[in-house]
Amino acid sequence: MVAPAAAIASGIERRVNVMQGMTFVTDDPTVVLTTVLGSCIACCLHDPRARIGGMNHFLLSEPRHGRLRDEGEAERYGVYAMELLVNEMLKRGASRSRLRAHLYGGANLHAGMRAIGTDNGRFAQGFLVNDGIELSQANIGGSLPRRVDFRPAAGQVRCRMVEAALPIEETRIPQPGGTGDVELF
Incomplete structure (x- = not known):
């Protein structure tokens, strides 16, 4: 195993993509957790003393009316x-008082639709309080949307806004009048 400082200095890192419904916790200084978020x-x-960190990624704050269709669905909720x-x-040695x-x-990507991102942000802030x-x-x-990169052992985070994609213009290429024959090449 490469020593942590040497691994970071040499550029060796292990990137873990945290998708919707995932949670990942580690004390490995070579791990970078990454995700892309819209309304999620x-x-x-x-925990700076234990040098441990983690990231989750959730889609909605809580199920409507407190109901879940099945246990697997729970992972989607904050x-x-x-x-x-x-x-x-806490299981890995962090202390709640040091977290x-x-x-x-929590972006609201589509104007005129329910503000899911706002609801998610309020929920997460309230949970922490x-x-x-x-x-x-x-x-x-x-x-x-945002892209987040997090070094959990060091507590370092980089968040970048993802600019909206430019619309793609469709260009029609005029087709010559054909005979209906197919030419193989």
Whole structure:
């Protein structure tokens, strides 16, 4: 195994893409957690003394009327994802009193639709307040997606806005009048 400082200095890193419904916790200094968010929220937690961190990625704050169709569906919701992230951190040696949180995402990508991103952001902030976890940084809301890269062992986060894609213009190429024959080449 490469020593952590040497691994970072040499550029060796292991990128883990945290998709919707996932939670990932580690103390490995060579790991970078990454995700892309629209209306979803990613919470990055870090314990600076234990040098451990983790990220989750959830789609919606909580199920409508508190109902789930099945147990597998729970992973989509913040109420499950936030509990799972905190509990995994504590199992790995983090202390709740030292946890520092960063929140990202919560964009409202489509004007005129329900503000799911806003709901997700409010939920995540409320969860942290109720759990007594300090919110160190938040970049939530707006109308643009974000890309987040998080070094969990060091607690370093980079958040970049993803500019809206330009519309693609369709160009029709005039087709010569044909005989209906097919030419193979």
